[in-house]
Amino acid sequence: MTQARLPVFDPAHATPEQKALLDDILSGPRGNLNGPFVSWIHSPELGQLAQKLGVYCRYDTGLPLRLSELAILATAREWQSQAEWAIHLPIAVDAGLSAEVAEQIRLGQTPVFEKEDERVVWSFATELYHHKRVTDATYARAVELFGLKIVVNLIGLLGYYALVAMTLNVFGMRAEGQTSLPFPEPPQA
Known part of the structure; x- marks a missing residue:
């Protein structure tokens, strides 16, 4: 994972809030720091709120995993988020997206x-x-297919993954083991 704009984080020097965030992420359903979490460690209050929202948006929206991952790939494409795409493409395909x-x-x-x-x-x-x-x-077709609660959750999922994409893009982060980029990098202004 590349973190060119982030200082190296040493867990041995973590504050109690940072340690709590690390513990919550690593003991939760993700079990790793792949994604925006290394950046959020520098604002553990935001990190705690965001990662809890992320657990809900990723695992508990009521959408089948195939559809959640499709929405995440749509977000990764919209934001041209290299790491988001690399992390979620294999999950989407394994979940049944073509x-x-x-x-x-x-x-x-x-x-x-x-x-x-x-x-x-x-x-x-x-x-x-x-x-x-x-x-x-x-809107009407989405409510008919999924119900109002799941449509509300879909909006939350899209918003959360836009936050993730923006975070990954600003800090130039890559997925663990990522060796190629799915999108061309825009020129620096």
Whole structure:
């Protein structure tokens, strides 16, 4: 993992708040610090709140894992988040998202979905990201398919992973073991 903008974190010199955050992340369902967590350790209050929200958004939204991961890949593509994509692509494919659909997303194409629930999640995410709103038709279909609570959770998932993507991008973080980049890096201004 690259952390060019972050100072090296030494757990031996962690504050009690940092130690609590580390313990909560490492003993939780993630079990590792792969992602934005090394940056959040520098603001353990934010880190605690964010990682708890993340546990809910990743594991407890009520969406099948395939659809949650599709929403995360849509977010990674929108933000061109190298680490987010690298971490979540294999999870998405293992959960049943077509590798071909994932590649279409990575390339910025409109994916060809065989499953309607995937098409609805994609439409919801891309409309929200591109137009800052969701059409009545997409909203109604999402509520019909998933129910209102899960639609609310989908919005939370998209917002949380946008936070993750922004964090990863600002600090130039990469996934553990990441050797290639799915998106071209933008030129430095």
